Amino acid sequence: MELEAFLTRWTAREGGAERANYQGFLYELCDVLGVARPEVSGADASRNNYVFERAVRQRRPECAGAPRRIDLYKRGCFILEAKQSRLPGRKNALPGQFEMLEEPVALGRRSIARGWDVMMLNARRQAEAYVFLLDADHAAPPFLITCDVGNCLELYADFSGTGRGYGPFPDRQNFRVYLHDLRDPAVLDRLKTVWENPASLDPTRAAAQVTRGIAQQLAIISKALEARHNG
Known part of the structure; x- marks a missing residue:
């Protein structure tokens, strides 16, 4: 998909249910990055290495129950947790998400506000928890990605293989990638590398x-x- 068409399509959206939008958004992001799309999961475990809704379970018997699901998982690369924020006054708007602004808030270049930041922090915590629910033979991936559909992605990295030290990547000034940042070839290349060869970073x-x-x-x-x- 052509980049400008992607930006127009997703930054103009009024928002919808999180799970109604995130898979389509990420499919098209993969097209923009020039990487393979996630596969269709199945009974064959080898087909669950790059999929949406990757099931994971608590390993302790006393915690057994329905599986939890990773929004997007790519073995050896990343765990991605997706959210969908709303603009003020819209259905399901986050309480206190944005302050009143003289100009309309633009999707894809949104300013940080308390409610939104809390939502993204919670997404990070969910992703970190999933690391320790992966199959025993799946190493902790080098990246966690939190995604506000149609707005931005945040990158956290831990190259130790332990999954215990994820921090903003490449640094605290540049770990948050708004959609308009995708116009920068260096940002596009970085995201593509996260998808295809994260260890090289x-x-x-x-x-x-x-x-x-x-x-x-x-x-x-x-x-x-x-x-x-x-x-």
């Missing part, structure tokens, strides 16, 4: 590569100096 890996590069250059210089001295 590990800053410690990049630092290690720089260190190896410096060591190789020093070795070359050392050999050149030694050859000059011996010559």
